[in-house]
Every structure is written in structure tokens, then in C-alpha cells.
Amino acid sequence: MDQSHFCVHGHFYQPPRVDPFTGLIPKEYGADPYGNWTEKIYHECYQPNATVGNFQKISFNIGATLFEWLDQNHPETVRAIVEQEAMVFQRTGVSNAMAQPYFHFIMPLASARDKTTMVRWGIRDYVAHFGRHPQGMWLPETAVDMASLEALADHGIAFTILAPWQAKDPAQDTTKPWRIKLSNGKDMVVFFYNAFLSGEISFNPGASENADGFVHDWLIPQSQTLNRPGDQLIVAASDGELYGHHQPFREKFLSYLLDGAVEKQGIQRQYPALWLRDHPAEGYAEIIENTSWSCHHGIERWRDVCGDAPTAIWKKPLRQFQDRLADSIDTIYETRLKNLIRDPWALRDDYAVVLLGSDKIDTLIQRHTSQSLTPGQASMVKLLVEAQFERLRMFSSDAWFFFDLDRIEPLNALKYAAHAANLVEQATGQDPSDGLISLISEARSELSGLTGDMVFLGxxxxxxxxLRLDQV
Ligand SMILES: [Zn+2]
Known part of the structure; x- marks a missing residue:
């Protein structure tokens, strides 16, 4: 008999709010009674969802910057999340957790090399937490192009989740996953989520007040409307913070929805990897490149003005400045390291072991060189690798999401950029931002008049x- 299946995916993520001067998150206003937003959202969402066992009921991904914060501040909750995923794996032989590129990159806007590094670091972060290689990877903002899917496939990733409007065919059947043919000879499986149900859960608080009501009045009618022959799968995807933070107490809705309410109506709880275990994807579909789930103009939101932020003329110079700064940092990195390190980019890819605390930077550098470096050379390599970390972190997509430049996210992006430039200068005496200041001076806050050059140079x-204080 044909069976209906239902899967909820939660994308759990917080931007890196840490101040590179202190390594801490500064006090944030509006987060009372907590010191910062991550802590507030923890108490409203991450902890309660872990407490009611939702991490074995839903499909989910946790961005590395959030995982790191949780590891440091609430390791008991990380343990609970990992245990819940392990129970799913024991029961089914597949995982309900997906990986994510390490920083929240708009992958189509990243260089090929950055795509690789973000995928590799993201996989390492996943393995460090769950102890196995990921089968699925969530793309930040579901921003996609073929090169990003190829980077995923090259690293053994089998599937991702996209919005239905990212399919080339506007009438794409979303009740089963599809294969995307890639130019590297591989396929990527894509689950297109159900836009109606995802939208209702996200933006209509009435839909998620009562789980039985949701199944009866939303899920079943939607399933009957789609009415495809054979087993069908409906995926509802949203930010995980919806459950408890954006919508209070929805962790309870989610818990009962997937642990009673859907089964009572004969619908089976499902995860993408479990679906693929029993229903290998067969048909082929095509995607529209440079699209996402939260910009209705492709991926313009993260590089230029668009209808989502029509006055944000600061975005373009910020993106251009960072692209040029990254190029300049990379040239110095490659030139300085090519005679000391076997493959400078392999060294960068491997830096995840330092981030995850499983290796010291000095040991890592030793592994990547065939010579014995002088203390001066070793210190230069270390600073240049650390500069790479900051220059990657500055591309976290949060910087471009909102309307104005004078907000913590874009200011942090410039702070990470300045830190990267400073590390390169410490290492080599060369300033990678040379000649780029006029470019960033074009980024200006409409609210405060602050300009990008003021922030960056400050x-x-x-x-x-x-540094001078340090040397005294
Ligand atoms: Zn837009």
C-alpha cells in the first residue's frame, strides 16, 4: 500500500559573534536576561529541543560556529544531541544529521578553493561530533550552483535539500528526491522541500499551535493535493531556531508532531538518508543556478541591492573589497609558503584539526613541510595560516543579510578582515589591504554615516x- 512520509528539517546556526580581540562574545543588548543572543536562543531553543529528544525525531544540521559555542558553553547539550543522533543510527543504519560548510558561506560566491576548504572543514567538524562521515550537507541559505554541488560530491556527499523554486521545472514533483547530473561524472541527490508547509510552519503561528491540528488541517490536505502514485515524502525545512525562539514553545509542538501526531494519522516519520536507503532516487531533475531560499532575486542579497534590501548600496563595495583582499592575502600566502610547505592549500584544508583541538598548529605545520623550519619561518607560516582562517570567516553570509552596514554582522566581517590583514603584515611586513581602502570607503551606513574604511582602519x-602592547 502506498505510504505517506513526513520529514522536518531544522537548520540550526548562529553566526560567529566572537570578538577576535578577546575571543569572547561581547554583551549584546536586547538579549536580556542573557548576556548575548546565542545564550538567549540556547535557552529558548537548543536546550529545550534537546531535552524533549527532538534531535532523534527531525533531520537537522548544526553549523560549526554554533557547535563550537555549544561545545564551549553547554557540552552536556552537545552530548544529548549526539546521543539522539546515535540512537537513530543504531535503529536505522543511517544518520539524521547533515553536515554544513564550516562557515556560513554563500557557496556560489566562493572561489573553487574556498568551496573545497569549507566543505572539508565542515566534514571534519561533523566527524568530530558524530564519529562518521556525513551523507548529506546543507548549503547555507540553500544557495546553489553546479560547482558547489560538484564540490560536495567530490567529498563523498550524496544529498542536499533545496527550495522547490530552485528546480528548473516549476512543476517539479517534490514528493521524492531527484538526481542532478554533475560535470564531474557524479550525481547529487536533491530533496526539494514543500514550500507551502515550510512557509506555514515558519510564518503562520496558528499552524503550529497544535500538532494534531497541523496534521489534520495542513499536512493531510497538502498530501492529498499532491497525491502522487507510490510512496510519497513531504519535507518541511526551516531554520531550527523557529522551534522555541522565533515561535515560543514550538519544541513541544515538534516533539508531539513527530512522536504521535503524524503516526496516529498513518503517516510515517522520515529522514532524507533513511528515505534514500529504502527508495533510491532514480529520476533526473535540473536546478536553477545562483538561487537560494531567502533571496527572491537569486543570490543578489549577498552582493548587491535587491528587493529584499533595496537601499543597501554598501553591500557591493563590501563584497568587492573582501574579494580583492582575499586575493591579495592568497597571493602573499602562496608566494611566502611555496618553498617552505609542500602544498600550502592542503595545509589550509588541514587546519580544521587545529580548530577542533585535535592537533597543535606547530605539529600541523611540521606535517606539511619536508624541511626543518627556523623559528622565524615557523612563526610566519603560523601567522599566515591564522590569517587564512580570518579571511575565510569574514565571508560568513550574515554580514550581507540585513539592511544596514552599521550592525554587528557586517562590522564583525570587517573586524575579521582587519585581523587577517594585520596577521599578514605581522608575518611578512606586507599590507594586503594596500590600494583597497578607497573601495571599502564606498560602503556607508545610512543610519549612522559610518563608512567601511573608518571601520576597517579603526x-x-x-x-x-x-600587538605593540604585547611586545612591551
Ligand atoms: Zn533578494
């Missing part, structure tokens, strides 16, 4: 001053 001075 941070740069602060880093230089700290």
Missing part, C-alpha cells in the same frame, strides 16, 4: 596597538 589600528 580595527586595523586597534590590532596594531594590541
Amino acid at each position: 580595527y586595523l589600528k586597534k590590532f596594531e596597538k594590541l
Whole structure:
């Protein structure tokens, strides 16, 4: 008999809010009674969802910057999440957790090399937490192009989840996953989520007030409307923070929905990897490149003005400045390291072991060189690798999401950029931002009049001053 299946995917993520000067998250206003937003959302969402066991009921991914914060601040909750995933794996032989590129990159806007590094670091982060290689990877903002899917497939990733409007065929059947043919000879399986149900759960609080009501009045009618022959799968995807933070107490809705309410109506709880275990994807579909789930103009939101932020003329110069700064940092990195390190980019890819605390930077560098480095050379390599970390972190997509430049996310992006520039200068005496300041001066806050060059140079001075204090 044909069977209906239902899967909820939660994308759990917080941007890196840490201040590179202190390594801590500064006090944030509006997060009362907690010190910062991550802590507030923890108490409203991450902890309660772990407490009611939702991490074995849903499909989920946890961004590395959030995982790191949880590891440091609430390791007991990380243990609970990992145990819940392990129970699913024991029961089914597949995982309900997906990986994510390490930083929240808009992958189509990243260079090929950055795509590789983000995928590799993301996989390492996943393995460090769950103890196995990921089968699925969530793309930040579901931003996609063929090169991003190829980077995933090259690293053994089998599937991802996209919005239905990212399918080339506007009438794409979303009740089963599809194969995307890639130019590297591999396929990527894509689950297109159900836009109606995902939208209702996200934006209509009435839909998620009562789980039985949701099944009866939303899920079943939607399933009957789609009415495809054979088993069918409906996926509802949203930010995980919806459950408890954006919508209070929805962790309870989610818990009962997937542990009673859907089964009572004869619908089976499902995860993408479990579906694929029993229903290998057969048909082929095509995607529209440079699209996402939260910009209705492709991926413009993260590089230029678009209908989602029509006055944000600061975005374009910020993106251009960072692209040029990254190029300049990379040239110095490659030139300085090519005679010391076997493959400087392999060294960068391997840096995840330092981030995850399983290796010291000095040991890592030793592994990547065939010579005995002088203390001066070793210190230069270390600073340049650390600069790479900051220059990657500055591309976290949060910087471009909102309307104005004068917010913590874009300011942090410039802070990470300044830190990267400062580390390169410490290492080599070369300033990678040379000639780029006029570009970033074009990014201006409509609210405060603050300009990008003021912010960048201000941070740069602060880093230089700290360094001088350090040397005293
Ligand atoms: Zn847009």
C-alpha cells in the first residue's frame, strides 16, 4: 500500500559573534536576561529541543560556529544531541544529521578553493561530533550552483535539500528526491522541500499551535493535493531556531508532531538518508543556478541591492573589497609558503584539526613541510595560516543579510578582515589591504554615516596597538 512520509528539517546556526580581540562574545543588548543572543536562543531553543529528544525525531544540521559555542558553553547539550543522533543510527543504519560548510558561506560566491576548504572543514567538524562521515550537507541559505554541488560530491556527499523554486521545472514533483547530473561524472541527490508547509510552519503561528491540528488541517490536505502514485515524502525545512525562539514553545509542538501526531494519522516519520536507503532516487531533475531560499532575486542579497534590501548600496563595495583582499592575502600566502610547505592549500584544508583541538598548529605545520623550519619561518607560516582562517570567516553570509552596514554582522566581517590583514603584515611586513581602502570607503551606513574604511582602519589600528602592547 502506498505510504505517506513526513520529514522536518531544522537548520540550526548562529553566526560567529566572537570578538577576535578577546575571543569572547561581547554583551549584546536586547538579549536580556542573557548576556548575548546565542545564550538567549540556547535557552529558548537548543536546550529545550534537546531535552524533549527532538534531535532523534527531525533531520537537522548544526553549523560549526554554533557547535563550537555549544561545545564551549553547554557540552552536556552537545552530548544529548549526539546521543539522539546515535540512537537513530543504531535503529536505522543511517544518520539524521547533515553536515554544513564550516562557515556560513554563500557557496556560489566562493572561489573553487574556498568551496573545497569549507566543505572539508565542515566534514571534519561533523566527524568530530558524530564519529562518521556525513551523507548529506546543507548549503547555507540553500544557495546553489553546479560547482558547489560538484564540490560536495567530490567529498563523498550524496544529498542536499533545496527550495522547490530552485528546480528548473516549476512543476517539479517534490514528493521524492531527484538526481542532478554533475560535470564531474557524479550525481547529487536533491530533496526539494514543500514550500507551502515550510512557509506555514515558519510564518503562520496558528499552524503550529497544535500538532494534531497541523496534521489534520495542513499536512493531510497538502498530501492529498499532491497525491502522487507510490510512496510519497513531504519535507518541511526551516531554520531550527523557529522551534522555541522565533515561535515560543514550538519544541513541544515538534516533539508531539513527530512522536504521535503524524503516526496516529498513518503517516510515517522520515529522514532524507533513511528515505534514500529504502527508495533510491532514480529520476533526473535540473536546478536553477545562483538561487537560494531567502533571496527572491537569486543570490543578489549577498552582493548587491535587491528587493529584499533595496537601499543597501554598501553591500557591493563590501563584497568587492573582501574579494580583492582575499586575493591579495592568497597571493602573499602562496608566494611566502611555496618553498617552505609542500602544498600550502592542503595545509589550509588541514587546519580544521587545529580548530577542533585535535592537533597543535606547530605539529600541523611540521606535517606539511619536508624541511626543518627556523623559528622565524615557523612563526610566519603560523601567522599566515591564522590569517587564512580570518579571511575565510569574514565571508560568513550574515554580514550581507540585513539592511544596514552599521550592525554587528557586517562590522564583525570587517573586524575579521582587519585581523587577517594585520596577521599578514605581522608575518611578512606586507599590507594586503594596500590600494583597497578607497573601495571599502564606498560602503556607508545610512543610519549612522559610518563608512567601511573608518571601520576597517579603526580595527586595523586597534590590532596594531594590541600587538605593540604585547611586545612591551
Ligand atoms: Zn533578494
